[in-house]
Amino acid sequence: MASNDPTIRFRLDPGSGVSPYRQLVDQVREALVAGRLRPGDQLPAVREVVTQITINPNTVHRAYRELEYLGLTIPQRGLGTFIAAGAVDEAGDDQSNAAKRLRLLIDQMRAQGASDEEIRALVSNRLESEIDADS
Amino acid sequence: MTWTAWRRARSVVIAMAVVVIVVGAVLLLTGFHQQIAWSEYLRRPCRGGYPTGHLDYCERVAAKVAGASRYNTALVLVVIALGPLFGVVLGVNAVAQEIERRTVRLAWTQSGSRQKWLTSSFLVNIATLVALFVPLCLVATWWNRAAHYAPRIRLNGFPITGFSILFMSIFVFVLVGAVGMFVRRSGWTFAVGFVVAIACIYAVEYYVRPDLAPTTFVKVGTSSVELGSASGFYGSNGVPPNAWEKSNGMALVGSKSAPSAATMQTLSRKMNNCYASPLGKEKNGDNSCLRKIHIEFFALYVPDSEYWTVQLREGSVYAGVTLLLAGAGFLTVRRMLA
Amino acid sequence: MTESPAVLEAVGLGRRYRRTWALSDCTLSIPQGRVVALVGPNGAGKSTLLRIAAGLTPPTTGSLSLFGTNALNPTPSLKSRVGFLDQERPLYSSFRVSEILHFGQSSNPSWNMTVAHEHLDRLNISLRSRVSKLSGGQQAQVALTVCLAKEPELLLLDEPAAALDPVAREDLLRLLMRQVADSGSSVVLSTHSLSDVAAICDYVVVLARSRVVLADDIEFVLESHRLISSLRGDAAVLPDGAISVDERNSARQTSALVRVELPLNEAGWKIEQPTLEEIVMAYLRAGIASPFEGDEVRFENWERP
Numbered sequence: 001m002a003s004n005d006p007t008i009r010f011r012l013d014p015g016s017g018v019s020p021y022r023q024l025v026d027q028v029r030e031a032l033v034a035g036r037l038r039p040g041d042q043l044p045a046v047r048e049v050v051t052q053i054t055i056n057p058n059t060v061h062r063a064y065r066e067l068e069y070l071g072l073t074i075p076q077r078g079l080g081t082f083i084a085a086g087a088v089d090e091a092g093d094d095q096s097n098a099a100k101r102l103r104l105l106i107d108q109m110r111a112q113g114a115s116d117e118e119i120r121a122l123v124s125n126r127l128e129s130e131i132d133a134d135s
Numbered sequence: 136m137t138w139t140a141w142r143r144a145r146s147v148v149i150a151m152a153v154v155v156i157v158v159g160a161v162l163l164l165t166g167f168h169q170q171i172a173w174s175e176y177l178r179r180p181c182r183g184g185y186p187t188g189h190l191d192y193c194e195r196v197a198a199k200v201a202g203a204s205r206y207n208t209a210l211v212l213v214v215i216a217l218g219p220l221f222g223v224v225l226g227v228n229a230v231a232q233e234i235e236r237r238t239v240r241l242a243w244t245q246s247g248s249r250q251k252w253l254t255s256s257f258l259v260n261i262a263t264l265v266a267l268f269v270p271l272c273l274v275a276t277w278w279n280r281a282a283h284y285a286p287r288i289r290l291n292g293f294p295i296t297g298f299s300i301l302f303m304s305i306f307v308f309v310l311v312g313a314v315g316m317f318v319r320r321s322g323w324t325f326a327v328g329f330v331v332a333i334a335c336i337y338a339v340e341y342y343v344r345p346d347l348a349p350t351t352f353v354k355v356g357t358s359s360v361e362l363g364s365a366s367g368f369y370g371s372n373g374v375p376p377n378a379w380e381k382s383n384g385m386a387l388v389g390s391k392s393a394p395s396a397a398t399m400q401t402l403s404r405k406m407n408n409c410y411a412s413p414l415g416k417e418k419n420g421d422n423s424c425l426r427k428i429h430i431e432f433f434a435l436y437v438p439d440s441e442y443w444t445v446q447l448r449e450g451s452v453y454a455g456v457t458l459l460l461a462g463a464g465f466l467t468v469r470r471m472l473a
Numbered sequence: 474m475t476e477s478p479a480v481l482e483a484v485g486l487g488r489r490y491r492r493t494w495a496l497s498d499c500t501l502s503i504p505q506g507r508v509v510a511l512v513g514p515n516g517a518g519k520s521t522l523l524r525i526a527a528g529l530t531p532p533t534t535g536s537l538s539l540f541g542t543n544a545l546n547p548t549p550s551l552k553s554r555v556g557f558l559d560q561e562r563p564l565y566s567s568f569r570v571s572e573i574l575h576f577g578q579s580s581n582p583s584w585n586m587t588v589a590h591e592h593l594d595r596l597n598i599s600l601r602s603r604v605s606k607l608s609g610g611q612q613a614q615v616a617l618t619v620c621l622a623k624e625p626e627l628l629l630l631d632e633p634a635a636a637l638d639p640v641a642r643e644d645l646l647r648l649l650m651r652q653v654a655d656s657g658s659s660v661v662l663s664t665h666s667l668s669d670v671a672a673i674c675d676y677v678v679v680l681a682r683s684r685v686v687l688a689d690d691i692e693f694v695l696e697s698h699r700l701i702s703s704l705r706g707d708a709a710v711l712p713d714g715a716i717s718v719d720e721r722n723s724a725r726q727t728s729a730l731v732r733v734e735l736p737l738n739e740a741g742w743k744i745e746q747p748t749l750e751e752i753v754m755a756y757l758r759a760g761i762a763s764p765f766e767g768d769e770v771r772f773e774n775w776e777r778p
Contacts, residue, residue: 014672019695050650054643056508056673057654129745139576143565237563241619244527244557245580246549473529 226311
């Protein structure tokens with residue numbers, strides 16, 4: 001049973017083009033990085049979330065499972081879902097993880113014979129089509 | 136479901152109960168009033184007539200009786216009309232209104248079956264009609280006697296006495312319920328139901344009941360006038376008081392039952408010929424002709440003693456038709472579109 | 474994923490009124506635990522489908538089963554597992570709210586009065602009010618409460634959000650989601666405006682002109698459809714693996730919403746992710762059940778989201 005003061009208040013942005021479950025996951029990660037959520041904090045129960053925002057409970061379940069998979073949360077049977085001990089590092093690490101992954105990708109493409117210009121064009125194209133999808 | 140059926144009908148039933156109480160009170164008041172007036176008229180010196188020496192007094196007393204009974208026709212009409220009226224109102228409320236307002240879609244998607252819905256509806260409303268009309272019928276039957284309105288076996292007395300009103304109302308209720316399943320609109324069901332109900336009641340009154348009533352055949356020697364029993368109704372033509380005279384006419388001496396129409400015509404022709412003849416023109420020619428052609432007058436009547444038999448038979452007819460309609464309703468409701 | 478039988482399974486379901494087919498050749502298999510958006514213009518057959526599923530209307534052809542049991546002429550025990558809310562949300566207008574609940578309790582073997590009171594309490598609807606004195610939104614809530622309090626495994630709701638102001642609509646949808654969170658029931662709700670309910674649905678069934686043109690998990694629908702456009706003016710042949718749902722060609726551009734069966738060769742095509750509304754619109758416009766099959770469909774009275 002969540003306390004009177006929920007540890008996090010979710011918000012859904014229907015026009016953002018990001019799927020609801022993704023938004024929930026992202027909001028938890030942002031809260032972790034910003035320090036609003038700390039290890040040991042309990043995430044609101046699915047029922048609570050459904051009271052806060054109009055969302056399918058299955059979606060909340062999926063988001064929570066994704067957070068578990070990412071190692072950010074730990075479920076405790078009968079009690080709820082809690083932020084895991086190393087979560088802040090995990091979330092924060094993602095920023096530097098992204099840089100690591102990008103370097104890996106560029107190395108792989110060069111190994112396949114792509115020139116710098118081709119790599120640049122591919123990235124531009126990808127971003128452009130995402131922008132179009134968003135608008 | 137029983138509770139729901141009752142709760143739906145509740146406000147209508149309360150209004151009906153008020154009407155029954157008011158009408159019952161009117162019947163009681165006018166009944167007592169007339170009973171008193173009649174008893175004065177029927178006892179000495181008047182004895183239901185105008186004996187010499189008491190003409191003025193008896194005229195006044197008779198006028199009092201007439202005065203007390205001047206609303207009778209209207210009152211009887213109102214009381215009898217309550218039967219089909221209540222039946223129609225409850226019938227529309229039970230079926231057509233639920234269909235029209237789509238609350239059947241609410242009722243039929245709960246756990247019970249449609250047949251159960253229909254059964255509870257029928258039973259609750261029929262029980263209500265019984266509760267409303269049994270007291271009213273008893274009061275009306277008493278009133279008929281107190282007001283000396285009509286012999287109860289006769290056409291004008293039968294509907295206001297016994298349980299005729301109850302049978303009619305139950306039949307009309309089920310009829311209108313069944314009609315509602317097809318018409319599906321309250322207003323139209325009310326109109327169609329009312330018309331069909333009146334037509335059926337009329338048919339029973341004039342075509343069915345005469346055939347249901349056990350009759351007695353009696354020969355009349357001469358016309359005689361007897362003062363009836365305390366009902367104040369005279370017998371005539373050999374027909375006892377309080378009986379329902381269905382027909383009278385001429386028959387051959389020695390016959391045991393009413394003659395056919397053809398025979399009556401023949402006898403009538405013979406009588407006319409006789410009247411035209413010299414015999415008929417004599418003094419007391421009428422009786423001479425009667426004796427010559429061997430004719431007697433007869434009367435066909437239903438005695439008062441058969442009253443409950445007729446009530447039972449007519450009640451059974453109504454009950455039978457009601458059951459058929461209810462059966463048809465059950466078969467229909469299963470296949471109905473909501 | 475579906476070891477349990479489909480919550481709603483229809484095969485060749487059809488319903489004819491006089492000479493028009495309100496629903497034709499409807500074949501669906503909806504897995505348990507979904508919140509299904511039943512979408513289509515007015516007259517597409519949504520209400521007919523729901524009423525057949527609720528046992529109110531017998532179909533002309535075809536079969537339908539709920540929880541694996543034949544649902545035509547449903548038994549009382551099957552009906553107690555299904556909650557139905559009609560488009561007109563009928564209630565006995567002279568009853569008080571408490572009497573409506575009493576009706577529900579006396580008509581259903583399993584009835585949770587606590588849940589009913591809780592819902593109405595949260596919405597500030599007094600049990601003593603008469604139904605006729607409540608607003609349209611409040612009546613809708615009461616009608617929905619009757620459905621929910623019998624704790625059904627399947628809820629069939631005909632346009633529950635229609636004619637409600639945005640606040641009332643949010644309240645109603647949240648009420649519904651709380652119930653789904655608590656009991657895991659499946660929900661099928663019909664709407665002619667997808668955006669009203671898109672936030673809560675995870676399965677979509679699109680009806681157009683009495684036929685099913687699309688029925689699938691929303692996630693899968695999103696993943697398997699793309700909006701592609703080519704800057705070449707000539708009527709370009711679509712890439713392999715792309716099956717056209719709806720095409721628009723102009724002098725300078727070919728664009729199409731396609732279903733993707735194989736990974737697309739992107740050369741010369743711009744590929745974008747369409748929104749669910751765009752996908753549904755495309756299917757409605759085209760009126761095709763699956764590629765190369767079906768009639769041309771014109772839709773009337775379609776309200777744009």
